[in-house]
Amino acid sequence: MNNPFVPSPKVPQPSVLRVGGVVPFTATDYPNALAAVVFCQGCPWRCGYCHNPHLIPSKSKQLLDWPEISQWLETRRGLLDAVVFSGGEPTAQPALLEAIAATHAQGFRIGLHTGGAYPRRLKTLLPHLDWIGFDLKASASGYVHVTGVTDSERGAFESLTLIQRSGVRFEVRTTVHGALTSPEELRAVAAILEERGITHWVLQPFRSQGCDNKALLAHADKAVVLDEALLRALRERVPQVDVRY
Numbered sequence: 082m083n084n085p086f087v088p089s090p091k092v093p094q095p096s097v098l099r100v101g102g103v104v105p106f107t108a109t110d111y112p113n114a115l116a117a118v119v120f121c122q123g124c125p126w127r128c129g130y131c132h133n134p135h136l137i138p139s140k141s142k143q144l145l146d147w148p149e150i151s152q153w154l155e156t157r158r159g160l161l162d163a164v165v166f167s168g169g170e171p172t173a174q175p176a177l178l179e180a181i182a183a184t185h186a187q188g189f190r191i192g193l194h195t196g197g198a199y200p201r202r203l204k205t206l207l208p209h210l211d212w213i214g215f216d217l218k219a220s221a222s223g224y225v226h227v228t229g230v231t232d233s234e235r236g237a238f239e240s241l242t243l244i245q246r247s248g249v250r251f252e253v254r255t256t257v258h259g260a261l262t263s264p265e266e267l268r269a270v271a272a273i274l275e276e277r278g279i280t281h282w283v284l285q286p287f288r289s290q291g292c293d294n295k296a297l298l299a300h301a302d303k304a305v306v307l308d309e310a311l312l313r314a315l316r317e318r319v320p321q322v323d324v325r326y
């Protein structure tokens with residue numbers, strides 16, 4: 082078998098998952114489990130704080146070969162508990178369902194990192210998922226400011242509703258950069274979570290690593306808006322607010 086972590090010269094078929102990277106081992110991307118992460122290529126959004134901008138284009142010359150990764154996962158049975166499909170936006174790809182179903186059949190728990198841009202596709206994936214890390218970008222009116230895409234909130238909130246109804250375990254996370262997610266915006270998101278009965282929220286302060294947005298990087302010193310007073314106010318609406326650096 083070829084090394085699955087070296088870009089393949091083969092051009093993948095349209096029905097094959099386009100993979101831009103793999104982390105073979107992590108203890109932090111799936112709760113209480115050892116996992117591999119598969120980074121899917123392509124995302125319809127353009128978040129300024131994106132720390133994987135190379136995964137945004139749907140095409141890349143650096144794609145890894147999914148069938149080889151799947152074969153490699155076969156050798157990880159008993160060593161890894163879970164496989165997390167991340168991105169990019171994994172649900173952008175029609176081939177995700179088959180890849181997830183095959184990986185589930187190998188005996189791995191399946192995690193999904195998603196912003197919820199494709200609710201209809203997400204719905205077909207839910208029966209195969211064990212855990213979802215859902216990136217809630219902003220309140221409905223704040224979405225376009227973060228994603229750069231008009232109406233992006235529609236898919237996101239529809240997806241969140243589907244996830245809540247599915248019974249699949251999930252975690253809501255929000256990346257915080259003061260220029261995109263102000264304290265007022267965070268208060269608005271907290272009110273939405275309270276209204277939806279979501280009691281746990283993870284805030285992820287902006288990390289400059291990987292980000293290529295010069296304006297946000299220039300104001301990285303203003304990125305952290307999470308002082309104690311704000312966190313107290315957010316916790317009045319959402320009982321468990323964690324800050325994850």
Ligand code: SF4
Nearest residue numbers: 124126127128131169
């Ligand atoms: S949704 Fe995620 S991958 Fe897509 S641009 Fe935003 S941060 Fe980057």
